[in-house]
Amino acid sequence: MGGLLGWSELMLALLLIFSMQTGSGSVNAAGPPDCSYIRTFSSNGASGVYSIQPEGFRFSFEAYCEIGENGIWTVIQKHTGGAVDFDREWAAYKNGFGFPSWDHWLGLEKISAMTKDKSKRWKLRVDLWDFEGGSAYAEYEDFRVEDESTNYRLSVGRYSGTAGDAIRGAYPGVDQNGYGFSTFDHDSDGCDPCIFGDIAINACTDFDSGGWWYSKCGSASLNGEWHPKGNNIGWSSGLHWLTWKGPAPYSAKATRMMITPM
Numbered sequence: 001m002g003g004l005l006g007w008s009e010l011m012l013a014l015l016l017i018f019s020m021q022t023g024s025g026s027v028n029a030a031g032p033p034d035c036s037y038i039r040t041f042s043s044n045g046a047s048g049v050y051s052i053q054p055e056g057f058r059f060s061f062e063a064y065c066e067i068g069e070n071g072i073w074t075v076i077q078k079h080t081g082g083a084v085d086f087d088r089e090w091a092a093y094k095n096g097f098g099f100p101s102w103d104h105w106l107g108l109e110k111i112s113a114m115t116k117d118k119s120k121r122w123k124l125r126v127d128l129w130d131f132e133g134g135s136a137y138a139e140y141e142d143f144r145v146e147d148e149s150t151n152y153r154l155s156v157g158r159y160s161g162t163a164g165d166a167i168r169g170a171y172p173g174v175d176q177n178g179y180g181f182s183t184f185d186h187d188s189d190g191c192d193p194c195i196f197g198d199i200a201i202n203a204c205t206d207f208d209s210g211g212w213w214y215s216k217c218g219s220a221s222l223n224g225e226w227h228p229k230g231n232n233i234g235w236s237s238g239l240h241w242l243t244w245k246g247p248a249p250y251s252a253k254a255t256r257m258m259i260t261p262m
């Protein structure tokens with residue numbers, strides 16, 4: 001019996017060591033301030049879920065770290081299906097929801113904690129996949145999300161990529177850069193109302209769904225309602241990046257947003 005206990009204790013110790021090394025277990029070490037440090041913290045660093053704690057943030061949390069060709073990225077959004085509901089209230093977008101290893105929104109409070117300090121520069125990468133086997137991306141230098149007192153105002157710098165700059169917009173007057181975040185219970189979208197043809201809209205969330213930096217709604221919206229293949233074109237509520245596929249709204253098969261220090 002004693003020998004058996006010794007063996008199970010050894011296995012537990014090995015499991016603990018393994019989970020600490022991979023960062024995928026329940027051992028909640030404070031961890032690095034963002035994913036770009038994981039090679040330093042973990043000798044066998046691979047893409048996966050790690051515990052991180054931005055400087056000044058009051059607790060550590062799990063984030064998906066994507067090891068890419070041009071850096072190690074902290075994933076802040078992934079949306080690949082309809083199982084995780086993205087039509088949520090302010091508190092949910094503030095604190096985050098979903099599963100870091102799967103569909104999720106990391107949370108505005110966490111994203112802001114990482115990026116609001118103006119002495120540090122961050123790059124945002126947006127990846128988009130369609131239902132026809134294609135993909136595109138948009139990158140923005142100097143990505144920043146300010147604190148809640150500004151409604152988590154978005155700012156982005158120079159754009160590069162293949163998807164077009166949908167944050168600044170496909171149409172004049174809908175620039176989301178410099179705008180606060182909106183949810184159905186927290187409206188800062190600049191519409192009271194907005195007139196589109198013969199439709200008057202007071203809240204972009206009624207129309208586009210989900211939470212986003214809506215500015216007169218605008219042409220980027222990745223937290224809307226997911227639509228399946230064959231039924232993904234023409235919905236106002238989809239996962240839209242209208243400089244990539246438009247003007248008839250095309251809802252993407254999958255989206256991902258991630259950030260890394262510049």
Ligand SMILES: [Ca+2]
Pocket residue numbers: 187188189190191192202203204
């Ligand atoms: Ca409004």
